[in-house]
Amino acid sequence: AAGVIQSPRHLIKEKRETATLKCYPIPRHDTVYWYQQGPGQDPQFLISFYEKMQSDKGSIPDRFSAQQFSDYHSELNMSSLELGDSALYFCASSPPDRTIGYEQYFGPGTRLTVT
Amino acid sequence: GENVEQHPSTLSVQEGDSAVIKCTYSDSASNYFPWYKQELGKRPQLIIDIRSNVGEKKDQRIAVTLNKTAKHFSLHITETQPEDSAVYFCAASNQDAGNMLTFGGGTRLMVKP
Numbered sequence: 001a002a003g004v005i006q007s008p009r010h011l012i013k014e015k016r017e018t019a020t021l022k023c024y025p026i027p028r029h030d031t032v033y034w035y036q037q038g039p040g041q042d043p044q045f046l047i048s049f050y051e052k053m054q055s056d057k058g059s060i061p062d063r064f065s066a067q068q069f070s071d072y073h074s075e076l077n078m079s080s081l082e083l084g085d086s087a088l089y090f091c092a093s094s095p096p097d098r099t100i101g102y103e104q105y106f107g108p109g110t111r112l113t114v115t
Numbered sequence: 116g117e118n119v120e121q122h123p124s125t126l127s128v129q130e131g132d133s134a135v136i137k138c139t140y141s142d143s144a145s146n147y148f149p150w151y152k153q154e155l156g157k158r159p160q161l162i163i164d165i166r167s168n169v170g171e172k173k174d175q176r177i178a179v180t181l182n183k184t185a186k187h188f189s190l191h192i193t194e195t196q197p198e199d200s201a202v203y204f205c206a207a208s209n210q211d212a213g214n215m216l217t218f219g220g221g222t223r224l225m226v227k228p
Contacts, residue, residue, distance in 0.1 A: 033215060042204055042218035043159065056213035090158060094214065103149065104216060106158040 002027055004093050004107030012113045013081050021076040021110045025093030031055070032074040033104060034066060037088040049074055081114045117142040119207050121219025128195050129227055136222045138205035139187040145207040147214070148181060148188045153202045153221075163190070195226045
């Protein structure tokens with residue numbers, strides 16, 4: 001079965017640079033979530049999109065922005081990168097069947113290293 | 116907002132023994148409680164979940180129980196195997212209001228052969 005795709009898988013940037021992370025949800029999934037996971041920590045919710053509109057916002061810095069496109073893929077844009085932004089960034093998607101609830105399936109993640 | 120606490124942070128068991136991980140949540144509006152298994156550097160994998168209208172759910176060697184009154188839920192793994200070794204996260208969300216997951220701090224489970 002098709003899974004969530006994320007690219008790139010690894011990214012190395014310097015401080016103050018920008019980065020763009022991409023997420024392709026499971027086909028027919030209409031909701032995308034972004035999570036940040038620091039070393040040895042639990043995933044922290046950043047932002048989510050439903051039907052191309054921002055749904056909820058968590059602990060996402062103002063330096064970060066995101067959007068969901070007409071084909072449901074999503075991009076997380078990160079500017080003025082800081083050392084503390086080094087983390088695993090996961091995208092998850094969930095299906096539109098609200099009658100039974102909707103599980104979240106995670107992509108493989110993008111490991112961002114800021115030097 | 117929601118706060119999820121998870122215990123223990125590390126758990127070491129002998130192969131074949133059972134393992135129990137417990138979580139508590141704070142928001143009574145939460146109605147969905149998934150458990151994820153995460154191996155080092157890999158994605159969280161959904162292993163079982165439970166909704167607030169159910170008290171217990173079982174899938175082979177894995178079971179989850181939910182006590183809504185006490186706001187706690189637990190993961191039970193029986194007949195543990197070395198390949199069960201990983202970090203396990205509990206999470207909670209309100210599926211009627213955005214469904215964003217709040218995770219517990221994780222439990223590192225080590226199954227010794």
